[in-house]
Amino acid sequence: MCVTKISRLVRVANLNHHGTLFAGETAKWVVEACFIAAAKENKKSDNVVCVNIQGLQFKKPVENGAIVDIESFVAYAGRTSITVVGRMYCKKYGKQNILETALTFVTLGEDGKPEPHNIKMERPADPDMAVYWDRFSKKHV
Numbered sequence: 001m002c003v004t005k006i007s008r009l010v011r012v013a014n015l016n017h018h019g020t021l022f023a024g025e026t027a028k029w030v031v032e033a034c035f036i037a038a039a040k041e042n043k044k045s046d047n048v049v050c051v052n053i054q055g056l057q058f059k060k061p062v063e064n065g066a067i068v069d070i071e072s073f074v075a076y077a078g079r080t081s082i083t084v085v086g087r088m089y090c091k092k093y094g095k096q097n098i099l100e101t102a103l104t105f106v107t108l109g110e111d112g113k114p115e116p117h118n119i120k121m122e123r124p125a126d127p128d129m130a131v132y133w134d135r136f137s138k139k140h141v
């Protein structure tokens, strides 16, 4: 499994009216990080679109000047879908993630319809990773 890591500096322009990191900004950063993980694993970025953002929950406030670290990795690959787990950390909160979400992407053909991606992946042996695989391999409703 390949983990993509990016860091961002929280600046005044990223804050909400409480003076903490704005949800919309956080979501944008996490979506971008997850997109990068999916596109890297697919070895192609121009045919990847996001179809679902699952359970985006903000667990802790983040202050101006903090550096946040975002990690993302492909947790499930179906026929045309790729589901990526994204997590955010901030030094103040140690190893506890302050956000975890899962984004599903679909690869499209030139006709705009789903087509198989380039990822060959099997259910992982690692039980922690297999939990994700089992969860995301269930058909969405």
Ligand SMILES: CC(C)(COP(=O)(O)OP(=O)(O)OC[C@H]1O[C@@H](n2cnc3c(N)ncnc32)[C@H](O)[C@@H]1OP(=O)(O)O)[C@@H](O)C(=O)NCCC(=O)NCCS
Pocket (backbone or CB within 6 Å): 048, 049, 050, 051, 052, 077, 078, 079, 080, 081, 082, 104, 106, 108, 112, 113, 114, 139, 140
């Ligand atoms: C992506 C899109 C083409 C999928 O169309 P669709 O008719 O749902 O396609 P399908 O039913 O054939 O599903 C394709 C795959 O996506 C998965 N999928 C579809 N909707 C999903 C959802 N809401 N959550 C999770 N997975 C989903 C299916 O399970 C299937 O996976 P598989 O091939 O690995 O088994 C269509 O929903 C779309 O164009 N959405 C807009 C995308 C977009 O503009 N995103 C924002 C900009 S990035």
